[in-house]
Amino acid sequence: MILALPAGLALNLGVGVLVLGQGTGALIAGGAYLAGAVLVCVAMRKHYPHARLGACNAVTLMRLALTAALIAPLVGGQAAGWAVAAIATISLTLDGVDGYLARRSGLCSDFGGRFDMEVDAALALVLALHALSGSPVGFEVLILGVMRYLFVGAGLIWPWIMAPLPVSYWRKGGCVLQLATLIALQIPLMPQDLGIVLARVASVALIWSFARDVVWLGRNR
Structure with missing residues (x-):
């Protein structure tokens, strides 16, 4: 973990400066990465069952x-674009x-699954903000970025919502559709009407996926 954190920070700053070309924004992005990584370290001490970090x-x-x-181009006022789409594609x-x-190294854990899910949620939120600022899609695109956080917020009010969910390929497929749509909205050549249709279709699918989980949790609490 000690080696992985500075390596991740170097990657963050390198991408922010060399690819996205935003010096100040890259520093802010680096701070965001460090804050997230510290939270991961704290959570790992409490909930990670294995002795080594692992490549996963x-x-x-x-x-x-x-x-x-x-975050760097958002801060610099250069939302969306080919570079954002390419970096998001690599992350996806x-x-x-x-x-x-x-699975290959025997390091599967609930912590690892949750860590992966929260990174997906953060990527969706950042891409939704890019799409809102740099594409013709309206505020409805924020649905693709905030649903996870609305779900967690609801769990603070109704704790049964945060109970473990069974594995669902529908949920995984909805996540892929969500992120793929947000990446497509970053492309400058995206026709306005097509972008709006894609965003609305993906939003409806995501809402349905979350509603399906809430109904299951309600029936099995």
């Missing part, structure tokens, strides 16, 4: 660094790598 969690930390780096691609490495 190192990859998830890398995804966290890439996600935080996308690595989403399948960390799970594979965890």
Whole structure:
């Protein structure tokens, strides 16, 4: 973990400065990464059942660094674009790598699954803010970025909502659709009407997925 944190910070700053070209924004993004990584360290001490970090969690930390780096162009007023889409695509691609490495190395854990989920949620939120600022899609695109946080907020009011959920390929598919749509909205050549349709279709699918989970949790509390 000690080596993974500075490696992730270096990746974050490198992407922010060299690719996205935002010096001040990269520093802010670096601070966001460090704050997230510290929270991960604290949670890992309490909830991670294995003695070693493993390549799986190192990859998830890398995804966290890439996600935080996308804050840089937002701060610099250069939302969306090809660079944002490319970096987000890399992060989404690595989403399948960390799970594979965890299974192969015998380091699967509830902590690792939750860590991966929260990085996905953070990536969705950052990309939704990019789409809101740099694409023709309206405020409805924020649905794709805030649903996870609304779900967690509801769990603070009704604790039964935060109970463990069974594995669901519908949920995984909804997450992929959510992130793939947000990445597509970063592309400058996206036609306005198509972007709006994609955002609304993905939003409806995501709302349905969360509603399906809430109904299951309510019936099984």
